[in-house]
Amino acid sequence: MSILERRGLIEPREIGADHPRRDGAAKVRGLAPYAAEHRPEHPAYAHLVQSTVARGRVTSIDTAAAAGVPGVLAILTHENTERLSSDEDKVLWVLQSSDVSFRGEIVAVVVADTSRAAREAAARIELTYDARPPDVVMDESRSDVYRPEQVNPFYETDRVQGDPDALLASAPHTLDATYRTPLQQHCALEPHTAVAHWDQQTERLTVHNSTQWPFGERQALSGLFGLDEDRITIVTPFIGGGFGSKGLNAHLAVACLAARAVPGRSVVLSLTRRSTFELGGHRPASVSRVQLAAEANGRLLAITHDVFAPTARLKEFAEQTAVGTRSMYAADARRTTHRLVGLDLPVGLTMRAPGETPGFFATESALDELAGELGIDPVELRIRNEPDADPETGRPFSSRALVDCLRAGAERFGWYDRDRRPGPHLHGRSYIGSGMASSVYPTYRFPGSEALVEVLAGDRYRVSIGAVDLGTGTWTTLAQIAADALDVPLERVQLQIGDTTLPPATVAGGSSGINSWGTAVLAAADALRDEHGKTPPAGAVGRGGSPPVPDTHAMFAYGAHFVEVGVDRYTGEVRVTEMHGTFAAGRIVNPRTARSQFIGGMTMGLSMALHEGAIVDPRTGQIINRDLAGYHVATHADVPDIDVAWVSEEDPLVNPMGTKGIGEIGIVGVAAAVANAVCHATGIRIRDLPISPDRLIEAGL
Ligand code: MOS
Secondary structure: OOHHHHOOOOOOOOOOOOOOOOOHHHHHOOOOOOHHHOOOOOEEEEEEEEOOOOOEEEEEEEOHHHHOOOOEEEEEEOOOOOOOOOOOOOOOOOOOOOEEOOOOOEEEEEEEOOHHHHHHHHHOOEEEEEEOOOOOOOOOOOOOOEOOOEEOOOEEOOEEEOOHHHHHHHOOEEEEEEEEEOOEOOOOOOOOEEEEEEEOOOOEEEEEEOOOOHHHHHHHHHHHHOOOHHHEEEEOOOOOOOOOOOOOOHHHHHHHHHHHHOOOOEEEEEOOHHHHHHHOOOEOOEEEEEEEEEOOOOOEEEEEEEEEEEEEOOOOOOOOOOHHHHOOOOOOEEEEEEEEEEEOOOOOOOOOOOOHHHHHHHHHHHHHHHHHHHOOOHHHHHHHOOOOOOOOOOOOEOOOOHHHHHHHHHHHHOHHHOOOOOOOOEEOOEEEEEEEEEEEEEOOOOOOOEEEEEEEOOOEEEEEOOOOOOOOOHHHHHHHHHHHHHOOOHHHEEEEOOEOOOOOOOOOOOOOHHHHHHHHHHHHHHHHHHHHOOOOOOOOEEEEEOOOOOOOOEOEEEEEEEEEEEEEOOOOOEEEEEEEEEEEOEOOOOHHHHHHHHHHHHHHHHHHHHOOOOOEOOOOOOEOOOOOOOOOOOOHHHOOOOEEEEOOOOOOOOOOOOEOOOOOOOOOOHHHHHHHHHHHHHOOOOOEOOOOHHHHHHOOO
């Protein structure tokens, strides 16, 4: 029973109801303005010039021809751009130096009356470089491999418990395998866009920006420009997807610099699709060496997960790839480590379940390999290694329904009704097989969100919080929480989000949004009720916040993935023919939007397994496949009818709603489940993503 119910004040009525998206009609009619559709009064358009070398220095810039293009208002380069006050975030410290640290770095921007003029002038800027050979190839044996201070967002770099090496040396059964994931791109449908306006009279900066974290950006801009935060407004009513790529990107700083160069005009800066591949962040490639030691009955004695990854030289990004392995399964000894090497690459960024997603491709593939060696069913192997408490911290789990997910998922998928003998299994021209994997994602709730509830005439309520809707359904689900918190039907609640003039809200990231913002909304409703009783008068207000979470419990969402594949015996093409996921992610606020999140995560996992991988040219440092033709993301034709279910889970410890966040749990185990299914189908183990036809054929299909 959740706190919501235990208070005895209200029965959940709207939470859990299958409401359609409140913004749905506006979206399909084109009436929901995304950043690029914001129509300012006096627009100007910016176009970027990006470096054509990956390492070196700009030695000269000739802007004469560009300045002659009719309509050009300003050309900014490192030579004439105002000095920013802070270089704390090197991504935002744009146009400040002649140094170039990756191919595609911003070296100039043109602002013009029209987008066409800006683009044409940008093409006429002549740059010369002192270029050095790019260093973009990662290799674990390099001498400059280093140990980062910590890994994202705040985890210890290395953890060792017991003596895993001794157990690996003496155990009856061991596995030692290395798994690789390539550089991956977010590919949100809406390219990053900022529309910036600098009002010289009032000294106010306003940015309509597609961002997951308006308040974080406001703070960063305050530091960059030496402006008080209350002089800066970020507006983000709608976002066309982000997956972790939207927030604190370089183009934001450029748009603001450009706006200050042409005061009174609003500068529209939309990244081209190609630029999003260089300036929108990416998931860095990863190498995971996993070693397992086990008894014959499958009980794990030791787990090690040693990670090696590249990072940009410009700014470190240390993905927490082995962190998920710390808390997942019981074992007597364990080691998890992270090492990096700095390369001349664009800067990496969080991408849907950063850490767990690449890490679990390794861990969950390795478990499947071990299961095969021991002749133990892979579902059963996981169940046998269920820990009593968090192996990392010793804390009890606030709730942990992994085993329920495994059992319910296996049942629903018909796991035990299928041919479970090891492959290959050839039927006609296809190898057919099935595979499974577990999923986990931490339940974050960040402190610092605040909400305001106002009573309007006619027993209606306005609920304000500067949260954003990534496209996940926040406009609807947060209003559902507010409705129950106020004990009124959904239609009496007006929600205001997407603007930093509203009460502050934490990031739409880490699957933490509803957990954090919902807690603040609930607290504001409580405050209103405490002061004004059950029928507050019009004009009454309540305020509340989301306090820090006590660290008494380990909190995670779980899932189990089941996949069937068909592999063409001649072409090596893999088709996912069935896909099921059962999740335990706390209380589900809206089954319709939740299903959509799970399906989205699973689709992205399928895409990662079979299609995605950016290719960096070692000679030039250029990401070669930097468009949606060359970088294939799964489309409808690649994706089967995905089946999703969830187990009912009550967890009042995570937050008053009992929610765990659902944006990321859907992707985590998918790539391993697909690889495991491919192995079951063909007998071939692919440890290097994506599972492309050439890899299967090379491996002897
Ligand atoms: Mo996410 S990668 O927390 O948007």
